[in-house]
Amino acid sequence: MTIDEPASLLGLEQLRVSFATPQGIVEAVRGISFTIAPGEILALVGESGSGKSVTARALVGLAGPHAAVSAAAMSVRDRSGGTIDLRPLSSATWRAVRGREIGFILQDALVSLDPLRTIGREVAEPILAHQLLPRSAVAGAVASLLARVGIPDPEIRAAQYPHELSGGLRQRALIASALAGQPALLIADEPTTALDTTVQQQVLAVLADLARAGHGVLLITHDLGVVAQIADRVAVIQNGEIVEAGPTREILTAPAHPYTRLLLAALPGAETRGFRLSAKAGEPVPPPAVSFAKTRILEMRGVSVSYRRPDGSHLAALADVSLQVDTGETLGVVGESGSGKTTLGKVVLALRRPDHGEIKLYSQPWSALDESERRRSRGRIQAIVQDPLSSFDPQYTVQRIIEQPLLLHTRLDRAQRIERIVALMDLVGLSPDLLARRPRALSGGQRQRVSIAQALASEPELLVCDEPVSALDTTTQAQVLDLLSTLQAQLGLAMLFISHDLRVIQHMSDRVAVMQAGRIVETGPAQDVFDNPQHTHTRNLLDAMPSFGFAMVRDLDFLRYPDARTAP
Amino acid sequence: MTSLEGIARTSEASAHSAAARRRHPWRAPGLLLPLAFVLMLVVAVPEPQWFTSRMPDAVDLDAIFAPPDASHWFGGDQLGRDVFTRVVYGASLSLTIGLGATAMACIGGIILGISAALAPPVIRWPLVRCIDILLAFPEILLALLVIVVLGRGPLNTLWAVGFGSMAGYARLIRSQVLQVRLSGYVEHAVVLGEPAWTIVTRHILPNTTRPLMVLATIGVGTSILTGSSLSFVGLGVVPPSPEWGALLADGRNFLDIAPWISLLPATVVAISVISVTLLGRRLQVLLAQGDVP
Numbered sequence: 001m002t003i004d005e006p007a008s009l010l011g012l013e014q015l016r017v018s019f020a021t022p023q024g025i026v027e028a029v030r031g032i033s034f035t036i037a038p039g040e041i042l043a044l045v046g047e048s049g050s051g052k053s054v055t056a057r058a059l060v061g062l063a064g065p066h067a068a069v070s071a072a073a074m075s076v077r078d079r080s081g082g083t084i085d086l087r088p089l090s091s092a093t094w095r096a097v098r099g100r101e102i103g104f105i106l107q108d109a110l111v112s113l114d115p116l117r118t119i120g121r122e123v124a125e126p127i128l129a130h131q132l133l134p135r136s137a138v139a140g141a142v143a144s145l146l147a148r149v150g151i152p153d154p155e156i157r158a159a160q161y162p163h164e165l166s167g168g169l170r171q172r173a174l175i176a177s178a179l180a181g182q183p184a185l186l187i188a189d190e191p192t193t194a195l196d197t198t199v200q201q202q203v204l205a206v207l208a209d210l211a212r213a214g215h216g217v218l219l220i221t222h223d224l225g226v227v228a229q230i231a232d233r234v235a236v237i238q239n240g241e242i243v244e245a246g247p248t249r250e251i252l253t254a255p256a257h258p259y260t261r262l263l264l265a266a267l268p269g270a271e272t273r274g275f276r277l278s279a280k281a282g283e284p285v286p287p288p289a290v291s292f293a294k295t296r297i298l299e300m301r302g303v304s305v306s307y308r309r310p311d312g313s314h315l316a317a318l319a320d321v322s323l324q325v326d327t328g329e330t331l332g333v334v335g336e337s338g339s340g341k342t343t344l345g346k347v348v349l350a351l352r353r354p355d356h357g358e359i360k361l362y363s364q365p366w367s368a369l370d371e372s373e374r375r376r377s378r379g380r381i382q383a384i385v386q387d388p389l390s391s392f393d394p395q396y397t398v399q400r401i402i403e404q405p406l407l408l409h410t411r412l413d414r415a416q417r418i419e420r421i422v423a424l425m426d427l428v429g430l431s432p433d434l435l436a437r438r439p440r441a442l443s444g445g446q447r448q449r450v451s452i453a454q455a456l457a458s459e460p461e462l463l464v465c466d467e468p469v470s471a472l473d474t475t476t477q478a479q480v481l482d483l484l485s486t487l488q489a490q491l492g493l494a495m496l497f498i499s500h501d502l503r504v505i506q507h508m509s510d511r512v513a514v515m516q517a518g519r520i521v522e523t524g525p526a527q528d529v530f531d532n533p534q535h536t537h538t539r540n541l542l543d544a545m546p547s548f549g550f551a552m553v554r555d556l557d558f559l560r561y562p563d564a565r566t567a568p
Numbered sequence: 569m570t571s572l573e574g575i576a577r578t579s580e581a582s583a584h585s586a587a588a589r590r591r592h593p594w595r596a597p598g599l600l601l602p603l604a605f606v607l608m609l610v611v612a613v614p615e616p617q618w619f620t621s622r623m624p625d626a627v628d629l630d631a632i633f634a635p636p637d638a639s640h641w642f643g644g645d646q647l648g649r650d651v652f653t654r655v656v657y658g659a660s661l662s663l664t665i666g667l668g669a670t671a672m673a674c675i676g677g678i679i680l681g682i683s684a685a686l687a688p689p690v691i692r693w694p695l696v697r698c699i700d701i702l703l704a705f706p707e708i709l710l711a712l713l714v715i716v717v718l719g720r721g722p723l724n725t726l727w728a729v730g731f732g733s734m735a736g737y738a739r740l741i742r743s744q745v746l747q748v749r750l751s752g753y754v755e756h757a758v759v760l761g762e763p764a765w766t767i768v769t770r771h772i773l774p775n776t777t778r779p780l781m782v783l784a785t786i787g788v789g790t791s792i793l794t795g796s797s798l799s800f801v802g803l804g805v806v807p808p809s810p811e812w813g814a815l816l817a818d819g820r821n822f823l824d825i826a827p828w829i830s831l832l833p834a835t836v837v838a839i840s841v842i843s844v845t846l847l848g849r850r851l852q853v854l855l856a857q858g859d860v861p
Binding site for chain 2: 351376395
């Protein structure tokens, strides 16, 4: 395909972007070429740092002041049918292109919408800036734009501020503002990453509708589930180069490049339960190394927690929640944001005292204890959080972070502690060279490994994992999930695994509890809940799960590891 | 640097021209000039004789009201004392008051601020109100109050200036503590099983004092000024001690005939305060960028 082909909205050949940093010149994008036709959704897939966002930003001239952008060709078709060469544009002409010829949808709607402006004002901005309509017609245009992206009551919503809208509505409002200048081409940078599965579906549906209406869409994402669902073509990007591109179905069912296979194999789901996702993907996780009697570790009975809203009313974060966790098992807790999952984790960790009900640890009181009495047993329940950076004291080195629990719960001397720290680092697959680093100087995956090492230092029996992989991209997520299941088998850990991602829950859990508005609406063995959901909410959640065939992944794994799935 | 190194550096610089264009933050003149001046002051405190061969109280009858010249850089005062020498020796008193008062204010502020954030409500709320009330008074007024109670003298001036600025630090610490207390790492420390006292000393205290260091550096300048002001109105350090404020006060009666007796020491005070403040600001910027560990 060449860019002269009249069918293409966007033509890009040999795009290169490099950044001058104090450490030297970093080439973020190294010769990327693709085209997008009207009505087509092209997905650019890769892990963080692969150069996909930089590519998107270069296309709208927002790569930043320190970026050097060059391309053999970079042009967009304008509304009159001619082509605009994007390479030599000045900032004034860029402004004419942005919003008018290319609509850009940013990742995080909360930070991308001005908190001091109403939604309507935000959506009207491109119309006013490009003087597309007389002022009297703007309000009507805004309402119809909002309606077009599926926002109910557009007139009311237009008068509201971003903080008054839910995440999904905000993201859709952002799409509406990108559409306001009637651009033929839309670029969406991770538009659904911060959203719940059900909301993600709504936003994807809007994008699919827009493509059907003739817009070309460049979708930047790391989620192959999203890709499978709406993209017509996929380009897989690694280290600033496209390693594989083609029709979605072809790429996902018969990936040629090892990196694409790696990405596909890293997807968790029903079929991957008990098997590895990374490195030796498809191999079964070794069976438990320790045998243990099945005892009840944690028992929650009738626990309720409510928060006071600023206006004095009460919000029930947990309502009459009962559950239990036995030795060596994983209880997956799934629900949308605001369903009380995090509060559940905090109550189990005794960071929040329940208003009603009780939590027992090994049939002994836990939530009812005084903090001074509980402190001695705190080592038995440890936590892994979504953003380990926030749970590490910024002044501590990795060594000191892992040493913290050793100082508190063991009587080891200095030499023994260091020996143990090195052993723990080894257990989570980190080199001892990192011990002197501060967490800020680690990658996301390394940080999560450090936090796992820290949690294991006090030899806990129960790990409370609150969205431990939500901030990681697919390949890192696969490694961390593998690590957790391997450790669980090795050490006989029980886990309370909280996540909004059904695929992760399905991959990790023995039993599942589904939460909605502070209540557990369904609980049971993972297999039963996923195969035969009883509650409507569970069914809704499952329906919203990116439906792309895990069969594809499974077939792939069979290809590579013929014996893997038949192993006991 | 040899010429060869110079060539090597130039070629390196042209290779990374974009990186080289951005100046290293430590090399900005806004940092280097004040730093040089402050270093000079710091040397003048223990070793004033390095800068002048005269004594601050030595009277030279020929130098009465002598205008500034090569031998008396800042001229002579009404008793024929060398003004420059007095300024150099005065640095010791003024800087000690500035640093000491700030240190005292910081320590008091930390204790007050942490208690006002973490003590049980019965203690906490009266403390918060106390801080608010103290903040309502100008620093100099509070300092005057202390002088009235304790009397004049260098040490009392230090106490007075320190007390005057304590409430500001306490307020800052309190808001920092409240913020750090809600942070993920403090919550995580509870999960790890750390006792409350360890959490305060190991996590909360170190993480709140960082912004305090910046405010304190800027505060030293202000404290020097407040101390000098007290001496100027005759309530701080008493003549014939060569304190900077006292020097200004000495010269004000002779402004018509010998303006240098006041003006030149005043210039030194101004440059010192500006230098210290600039250093503080610079430090603040560097800390915000994360260049300083």
